[in-house]
Amino acid sequence: MNDLAPLLTPEGRALLEEVRDTDPAHELAVATRLRREHPAELVSAALGQARLRQRAVAKFGEEDARRMFFTPNGVEQSTRASVAAYRARRFTELGVTSVADLCCGIGGDAIALARAGIRVLAVDRDPLTAAAARANAEALGLAELIEVREADVTEVDTAGYDTVFVDPARRGGRGRIFDPEAYSPPLSWAIATARTAPRAAALKIAPGVPHEAVPDDAEAEWISDGGDVKEAVLWFGTEQASRSEQGPAQAKGGPFRATLLPGPRTLLSRGLPDPPVRPPGRYLYEPDGAVIRAHLVAEVAEQLDGGLIDETIAYITADEHRPTPYATAYEITDVLPFNAKKLKALLRERGVGTLTVKKRGSAVEPEELRRKVLPKPHGTEAVTVFLTRVAGAPTMLLGHPATGRSTG
Ligand SMILES: C[S@@+](CC[C@H](N)C(=O)[O-])C[C@H]1O[C@@H](n2cnc3c(N)ncnc32)[C@H](O)[C@@H]1O
Secondary structure (H helix, E strand, C coil): CCCCHHHHCHHHHHHHHHHCCCCHHHHHHHHHHHCCCCCHHHHHHHHHHHHHHHHHHHHHHHHHHCCCCCCHHHHHHCCCHHHHHHHHHHHHHCCCCEEEEECCCCCHHHHHHHHCCCEEEEEECCHHHHHHHHHHHHHCCCCCCEEEEECCHHHCCCCCCCEEEECCECEECCEECCCHHHCECCHHHHHHHHHCCCCCEEEEECCCCCHHHCCCCEEEEEEEECCEEEEEEEEECCHHHHHCCCCHHHHHCCCEEEEEECCCEEEECCCCCCCCECCCCCEEEEECHHHHHCCCHHHHHHHHCCEECCCCCCCEEECCCCCECCEEEEEEEEEEECCHHHHHHHHHHCCEEEEEEEECCCCCCHHHHHHHHCCCCCCCEEEEEEEEEECCEEEEEEEEECCCCCCC
C-alpha cells in the first residue's frame, strides 16, 4: 500500500488497534481471520504498520511509537527522540522560534522541535513519507505547530522562518552513501542554505565525516546516547562557529563538540596539543565514542591528568581515579605482552567466570579470543582485557571497571 489514508479511517484505526501486539509468528493466522471482515489490502497494511511501530519503539518509546505512522525507510532514517529533543532544546537556547525542517522524513525532528515550542515547516518530497509526517503531527497533538509540505526542498521558500535544519538522505538504492555530494540534497546545497539562514542553523551528517570536510565557519558536534555515537551535526551561526576562524581551536581545525546523552554533558575543543605518551598507570580510561570522533581525547586527558599509552591509540592512562562522564575508568591489575596462552593460564589461575574483551589497535577478533581463552568459566571473577598497543608493542591490559570514590 502506498497510501496512508485507508489506515487513517475509523476502520483502519480500529484494525491498527486490534493488531497492535500481534506476534509475528501468528501474523498469518491473524491475517486470515481479519480478511473475512476487512479488505485484504487494509489488513496487510495494518499488520505492516504494526510491525514498523514495534521497530520504532527503540527510537521513539512505547507511548509515541504506538500512535505514530512509519514507512520502512522512515523508521531507519529518523532521528531518535532523545537526540532530536536535545537538538530542539539547543535551537531554543539559540533563540530560534521557527524552523524549516528540510527533509523531514516521518517527522522525528519536527516532532521534537514542536514539543520544544518551535513552529515548524516540515518538507519532504516523498508523498508517503510526507503523509506519515502529517499523520504524526496530528496523532501527537502537534498539528498546530507543524505544517507539512510535500515538495522538493530545493524549491521551497524558507523566508518567514528563523532558520533551517537539513537532514539529507544518506542512503541510496545501493545502501549507505559516503560521498557527501551524493546525499539528497547534496551537502554543498545544505551548507549554502544553512549559511544564509537568519539564525543558527544545523545539518545532520554521518558521524564518520572526516574533520577536513568540516567547513571553517561551522561547529561540528558529535552526539552519543548511552555510549553509542548516533550522529554528527554541523552548526552555522553559533557563537562557537563564528569564533572558529580565529579561535584557539582552529589550530586543530575548527570548534568541535562532543555531547553525551542522557544528560546532556557537553565538551568543547580547546585546541590542545596531543596528550603526552606515558607508561600505563593504575587506571585506564576508555573515552566515549563522541569524544573520540570529535578529537577531544586531549581535553579529557587533561581533566584526568593522564596521558596516552600509545600515540595512535585513544586510551588514556592515569594514576588516579577521577570519575568523568566522558570516559569509562578501569583499574588495571596487569600489563603484559599479548599472549593468548598466558592469558588463558591467568584466567584459570584467578577463577575467572566472565571475560569482557575490548580492543583498540589490535587485529585480534574479540569473540574468537574469548572462546579460546575461556572455553568455560573457572569461577565467578569478572575480568576485562584490553588488547591494544603500548608504545607500539601488542599488549594486553587486565582489569575491571573502577568503582568507588575518586582517588584524586
Ligand atoms: C534522513 S531522512 C530525514 C529524517 C528526519 N529528520 C526524521 O527524523 O524523521 C531524509 C529525507 O529526505 C527526503 N529527501 C531527500 N531529498 C529530498 C529533496 N530534494 N526534497 C525533499 N525531500 C528530500 C527523503 O524522502 C527522506 O525522507
